[in-house]
Amino acid sequence: MSNPNAPDGVALRASLLGAVFGASSVLACVSSPAHPAGFVFVALLAIFHILEYYVTARYNPTRVKIDSFLLSNGIGYPIAQACGILEFLIELYYFPELKTVSNAFYLGMAITLFGQVFRFIAMAQAAQSFNHQVQSAKLDDHVLVTDGLYKYFRHPSYFGFFWWGIGSQIMLANPVSIIAFGFVLWRFFSQRIEGEEKFLVKFFGDSYVRYRERVPTRIPFIR
Numbered sequence: 346m347s348n349p350n351a352p353d354g355v356a357l358r359a360s361l362l363g364a365v366f367g368a369s370s371v372l373a374c375v376s377s378p379a380h381p382a383g384f385v386f387v388a389l390l391a392i393f394h395i396l397e398y399y400v401t402a403r404y405n406p407t408r409v410k411i412d413s414f415l416l417s418n419g420i421g422y423p424i425a426q427a428c429g430i431l432e433f434l435i436e437l438y439y440f441p442e443l444k445t446v447s448n449a450f451y452l453g454m455a456i457t458l459f460g461q462v463f464r465f466i467a468m469a470q471a472a473q474s475f476n477h478q479v480q481s482a483k484l485d486d487h488v489l490v491t492d493g494l495y496k497y498f499r500h501p502s503y504f505g506f507f508w509w510g511i512g513s514q515i516m517l518a519n520p521v522s523i524i525a526f527g528f529v530l531w532r533f534f535s536q537r538i539e540g541e542e543k544f545l546v547k548f549f550g551d552s553y554v555r556y557r558e559r560v561p562t563r564i565p566f567i568r
């Protein structure tokens with residue numbers, strides 16, 4: 346069986362993501378100053394995956410593994426990101442004026458960065474209770490987290506990623522993907538939260554039921 350935390354596998358992924366981040370950042374600055382959104386998007390995507398591993402390693406070191414980069418996160422995720430990039434490229438070809446730097450670019454980038462920081466803080470605050478795979482059996486060190494962002498948002502890391510995804514499509518000025526990402530992410534988190542909370546009620550009983558009554562998700566239309 347292959348080692349889920351093989352140092353060579355970690356080093357390879359970290360270096361490749363770092364190289365993608367560096368190259369896209371340089372290209373965003375030099376190669377197409379009027380249309381940097383595609384390169385900025387790739388740079389932010391690389392940073393997202395680097396931080397998924399970094400925050401897990403820093404705040405949840407007993408659970409970190411190669412999968413913490415979230416690079417093999419089911420087929421739906423790469424398909425969705427590829428569709429966003431494809432829409433961007435098609436519209437860049439046919440309607441280049443749509444993709445020039447505008448207020449939407451800055452607004453989208455700000456929303457994406459906000460979502461990134463939010464998720465980072467949530468993962469750090471949940472620490473060993475955070476797990477990229479929804480747990481169906483309670484581990485000994487799994488405690489109910491109700492402080493920090495969790496005091497005001499019931500699922501802050503999902504809230505952060507929800508806005509990361511929508512913000513990235515606003516930044517790319519992708520009208521179709523803004524709507525598609527909003528719908529797909531909403532449906533995904535709606536179902537995931539429902540399933541996750543069944544286990545949280547099983548693990549923490551009344552404490553979780555009371556917490557759920559008190560604290561909303563703040564993801565639109567998911568109480």
Ligand SMILES: C[S@@+](CC[C@H](N)C(=O)[O-])C[C@H]1O[C@@H](n2cnc3c(N)ncnc32)[C@H](O)[C@@H]1O
Nearest residue numbers: 474475476477479480488489490500501502503
């Ligand atoms: C990917 S993490 C997401 C955590 C949370 N849903 C969020 O968005 O910040 C999934 C794991 O977090 C655990 N979890 C979710 N909310 C929790 C809480 N308030 N306290 C402790 N563990 C929690 C679940 O049991 C699950 O195994």
